[in-house]
Each structure stands twice: as C-alpha cells, then as structure tokens.
Amino acid sequence: MPKRFVTTKVEIEGREETKIVELPARNPDPWGEDADLHVVGQRVVRMDALEKVTGEARYTADVHLQGMLFAAILRAPVPRGRVTSLDLAPALALDGVRAGISIADVPDVKIDGVRLFDQTIFYANQPLAAICADSLETAQRALEAITLEIAREPHAVTAEQALADNAPAVRPSGNTHKGSPRVSSRGDVEAGIAEADAVITREYRTPTALHTALEPHGAVAEWSGGRLTIYESTQGIFMTRREVAKAFGLPLTDVRVIKNYMGGGFGAKNGAPHSTYIAAALAKITGRPVSCILDREGEQTDAGNRCATIQRVTIGAKRDGTLTAISVDVTISLGIGGWLSSPARIYHELYQCANVRSAETFVYTNTGAMASFRAPGNVEGSFGLERAMDTLARELNLDPLELRRRNYATRDQDRDRVYSDKRLDECYRLGAERFGWTQARSRTRAHDTGARLRRGVGMSSIVWSAGGGPPAYATVRINRDGTIEVLSGAQDLGTGARTVLAQIAAEVLGAKISDVRTVLGDTERLPFASNSWGSITTASVGPAVRVAAEEARDALFDAAAEMLGTEPTDLESRDSEIHAKSNDKCILFSEVCNKLGDVMISGHGSRGPNPEGTAISAFGAQFAEVEVDGETGQVRVLRIVSAHDSGRIINPTLAESQLEGGIIQGLGYALFEERVMDDRLGITLNSTMHDYKIPMIGDIPPIDAFFVDGADVIANHTGAKGLAEPPIIGVAGAIGNAVADALGADVLEIPLTPRRVRAL
C-alpha cells in the first residue's frame, strides 16, 4: 500500500514549519497554461456581493441574540505600572449592569505574552477588567464608576527608549526578544565590499502602521448545555476554537466558532483576541449571550500593528551594477509581543548577490503588540532595499530598472532552492512598457529643478512566498435538485475565496457556476482549512476542492452512465448537463440526482504536499509617478502601474480588486500612515480615523494593475499562487524612489508627510 502520511514543509508569511500531512486520494494532472477551462479564469461575479450591497450580510457586530448583553473593556490609562486597587462594585451597583470580571474571573490565558487582565501594566490600553450590561451605553458608562488606582512606573515606547542604558524593563525577560540579534549570512560581505566599485550606506526608517479594518475585532459568545458558540470576526476559525477550548478546558467538540462575513482582517485577526475570552467569560457568568466588540480606540491601540523598523543598509556593486555585498542591521519594534516577521529576508532573496548578511534585533516596547499585517516584514524591508538600490543606481549612473535586471535572481538564494516558476522578467517588461518607463524617465530627467511642482518616477520589485500548502480539506456535495455545495472551513475576508472555490468546483464538475454555493467559516459543520493568512487560501484549499469535485463527478458520472446505458468514460459535462458521446444522449445533473432521490453524491478532497526543495513565490514589478509640491511638501501620486506573476488567475476581476486594494494600502503606508506616540506620556496620539489617515477616494491615482499570463504547474495542480499580499510590498519603495527622483534628494523615511518632504 502506498504511504498515506508524509512529512513536508509548509511556509506561511516567511515562516517554515515541518508538518506530517495526508496524501490526497488522487493527484490530478495540473491544469497547464493551455488547459481548456471554461469557468476557471472567468470574471464570475463575486458570490456574496448581493448580501453585501443590500445590507443583509450579518457581520459579527450585527449578530443580535435573544437576551444578549453588551460588554465594555476597562483599559489601562498608562503605559507601565501596577494596579494597586480595582473595585468593580460601584459599577455593578448601577441599573442595567449584569456582571463584571477582572483577573480572578477569567482563565489564565496569555495574549502576546501578557496575561488577560494582568495587574501589571505593560502598555497603555491594556485590558484590566470588563463589564457587561443591557446596553452598550450602560456598559460604557459603568466603566467610569469602577474605582481604579494605579502606581505609574517609567516606560519605553520606542526602540530607542527601550534600548537605552537605563531603560525600564519592558518585559521581565528583558527588552529584546531572546533570539536577538537574529543573524543570517551567506558568502563574505567584507570581501564583497572590498571588491565593490561603489558602496553606499544609509539608514532607513519605517513607521508603526495600523491595520484599521473597518470592522473591529469582536465576538459574540453563547453557552448552551456546557457548550460554547462563538461568532467571531476572524481569519482563523479553527485556531480560535483551539485557543478558546484550551483556555476554558473544553474538548473541541464543545466549542463552535462561526465566521460568516467579516469587515477586513489584513493579518490582525488570527486566533482569539481579548474580546473573545471576555465575551465567553461574561456569557458563562450571566448565562446570557454576550457581545464584546472593540471600540475604535481599542482597535487602533490594542489589536495589532505593523512593526516600526530602523534599517542600516550597506550595499556594494561593480561599475556594471553587479551586486557584490548587501549588509543590513534592522531594529524592529514589536510592541509588547508578537512574532518575529523578517524585514531582512527580502534583502537575502530579491536580488542576485553572493554576499549577504543581516542582523535583526527585535525590541519590546510598552505599546500594543504587533500582528501580521499584509506581507509582514517584506513591506518594511522592501522600502529600505529598494531605496538603497535606487541610490546605488544613481551612484552608478544606471537606469534603476536596468540595475535590477542585471541582478536578476534565478534561484531562491536565501534557502538555496529553485523557484517553481518565476516570471518577474515578464513583469518588468510589461510593466515598463505600460508605464512608459524609459520615456517617463527622460521626461523627469529634463525637468526644471527650480520649479515648484516637480515630477519623478520610481519602481520596485516584489517577491513573496505564495504557495500555500497542506493541510486543507474540502467536501463537494450534490443535492437532489442538482445544486452543488462546496464545504470548507476556510474564511472569506472579502478576498473572494467563496467565488474562487466555487469556480474550481464548477470547472471540474462541468456545472453552471450559478448552481454552486460555497459554505465557509463554521468549525462544527465543515472540514478543516487553516487560517486565511499568508495569501494561502486559493493555493491551499483550491486543490482540495478540485480533488473533492473530481470524486463527486466520478460518482455522478457512474450514476448517469447507469441511466444512459453507457460507460462513465463515455460521458462529458458542461453547464450542469451530462452528455454521452457514443449515443448522444443527454441528462441534466438535476435529473440524475432527482432519480437517485436521497442517494448522496459527494466527494472529499485534501491538499497534498508541496514539491521538495522548491520555493513557490509570487513576483511583481511596480512603477509610480509622483508630483511633489516643493513649497507645501505635498506628494501627489499621479499613476501606478503594477505587473504581477501569481500563476493562474482563477477570477481576474476579483484578483485585480485585490491588487488595487493592496496598492492603495501601500500608498497609505508610503504617504500618510503612522501611529504617533507621545513619548513622554506613552500613549497613542492618533487613535481615531481622523488622526490616523488611511487613503481616501481623492488620494487614488489611476492604477493599472494586471497579471502576466501563466500557470505554475509545479506549485499545485490548479496552477494558482497567492496574490493578496504581494501588491502592497513594493509601493512605498516605488513612491519613495519617485519622490527622490522628483526632488533629487535622498528619501530615508516614510510616511512622506508634507513635513518630511519639505525637510528634504
């Protein structure tokens, strides 16, 4: 018997894990570039658009259960100190208040290393207690009645403060993560510098950026018969279930997590946050459903962020542009906790260079913890690397695009392995052509440097691991009226996963797309799929859906063959109709299934392992033109061209929507987005959406975002790779380079606010 379980490596957001996974029951031939496909690749309308435009889509904050109470969270007013006295009694005495909880009333659970309701304060807005009441307003007012006394202690909210000689202890374990500095190197950087004709050294800075999903983190919890049901705005229903079950000491069968619609995640909604435990604990005490939805300030200060970085870069090259050495020291501000996303990795991978060295120091500060944020690490690293490459190009008097082409990496040098497929050269070619790169450069070269309004152009490249991987499961079920359900415990964050998975099933079955419905987001009813993170859902779950649909199709064809008096191999299907080639008889899916009555036609599929020793990555090239007002410092992005290689595109419309969305978030990161702390008070100064500016409709230039043709048949048998994260990666670099080009100045720090631009 062939082996059923194998050990394989799975990569998510740059983190590689070894896993034992089940081999799928079948391994279909890949859909190659010239595969004859009818539903995959079509611009099918987004499946859940109807309920979204009618207001019928129920998000977690819209869930309203009979007898439901509303929770509000008491948060620490200072960044560091101790609770010396906390008395909920005055709040509990108020009309309409039903319960209050503090540290003694909740499971001993740690979130980003801090115990829920810890009496030691590690950052401002850390949760200290919670109240639930008949209305949200009553709960919020009750917070003001709580007696809270604290002893304030000195704090460190920036990396510089935390690394200073006499810095206060941010965490008991110290102010840097124990793995710091994380050093990685290949070749001999000193030798590489020595042989360089040009060497540049710069220090780049990137800000703390906030996800600012419009729907905040939140949960509605309800207990019944000792079992807990949670409605959660989450990218990972199964991860949330596991964490909640562990905290409350429940078997997995006693926790059900449901996520139907969610108002954005962008990486910040993986696993159970404070609000989930608080809702569950209050619901248990009161015996009533409890809704705990973060308010905007809570969302902006205590629900994740992109780490601020300082990148000290030295880069050397021969006169012809050949890179000889790259060295980077990065300081990364984690906040109070989080994981070690790597800004350095892109320095090791994007451009061909034999000698590369990086050292990353991860610093804890008395601020809210970081969380994955769309291409964590790469976005930050890309800005420094791409600015350094441009500075080098200027030094060598080379076209910046030409410099990048001359250092084209054909292998994944970081992990010394081949790429399954790489079409970055095609992205360069088509991107430059559609942007008119050469002409635009000569235009900006010729401009009057004394003018008030000056234009510049810049570009950047993208690489991001986007292969997905196991485990992921799907079931495809055909009902007696011939309609089809695709079932998988994945999540659709607004990405279009529902639609894309339905298209794959429809393709395999030869079904009308309108007959297919995808059901996601329920741990009790659906087979496992992992978190929807790391651009993995299509490449992970898609192949499982294909296998499941093949199994269902085979069963359907077996039954149809019996009815048509022929062999299953004689059958083909299109638009939910089966046709026998030999006798030209036809039968509709609905007819087959209706005749079968309640005989169940279904198929089950799983995702097999990725090829050994192979990097599966998405690539891209981004081009930006800006106009800078030298007097006001205002930067206006005039246009962006973005060319992408993500293998086969299952649905171009939805994919382009994601590209545009990623580019727009990148534009915000380049120009506006920056959490501002009062270093002295240790609190966030811009936790509202007015003060933390995200891109608005008026900021959006014409965007030409597209995919180069291709299907990555090595990656998986659908040929598709991830595409959600790549489009944000190079935007700040391209815009930074364009501003530098416009002003003939060095751009070292983002966001490029008018104040910073005027100082250039």
Place this chain on the structure above:
Amino acid sequence: MRLSVNGASYHITAPAHETLLETLRERLQLTGTKLVCGRGECGACTVLLDGKSVYACLTLSAACDGRDITTIEGIKGDDALHPMQAAFIEHDALQCGFCTPGQILAAIALVRQNPDPTEDDVRRGMSGNLCRCGAYPKIIRAVMAAAQAGKAPDA
C-alpha cells in the same frame, strides 16, 4: 417621536442623546448601517435623511422626528436591486463589504444631486466614505456607470 424609516412609521421613545445610528441598529435591528468610528470620520453609517446623505452617528434621533429616513435595507425595489446596488455588483466595487451600505447611500445622494457627475465630482462627493480594502477605483467606476446609464437613483 415618530420616524419614517424605509417607508414604515415607528413611534419611538428614546433619550434625547440617542443617535440615529443607535436607533436604527439597536431598536429597529436595521444592521446594514454600520458603526465604525462613531464620530463622523468614516461614512460607514451614511443614511438618507429626507433624501440627503447624513452620518447616522452624528445625527440625533430626536432631530429626525417626522422626517423620512432611508437605509440600505430600503433602497431595493420589489423585484430588482436599486441601479446603484446593481452597479456596485457589476463593477466589483466592494471587497469585505463593511463600508458598502454607506458608500451606496452616499453615491445615491450624490447622483441625485448631480445626475451627470465627472470623475472629480464623484471623488469629491464620495470623499466622506472610507474603504480600507481599497475598492475606490471600482467604486468610482460603479458610480459613474450608474449615473451615466441614466439610472439615476430614486430612493
């Protein structure tokens, strides 16, 4: 007070400080209108008050006594979507969908006021509605298309 919401009349007794957003979401269970910032910064709670777009989070219910309110739940016809809803679907002018009800109502108010908007008019008219997924390019396309098709709103 008496509120007319999507053509239905409601007699409501509410505190003077209750916002229209609270009344709609909590009393009437019309949850298509979203709470995001609660202070007039994002537009997710946009509704029509006597045909004009307002932020429900900055509007006191008491000030709506006797007035007509239209929410996202009230713009669809008996058989068909409102043309603006149809345009948002056709142009994929949404991703997560959380800002979408507010965007659509703002767009309806905009096109009603200016049936033949330029792209700049759309950018200006829609500038009070944030979208974090970045559906803006397609929102512009959807609003322009709905306006140009002469399918001007009639909410």
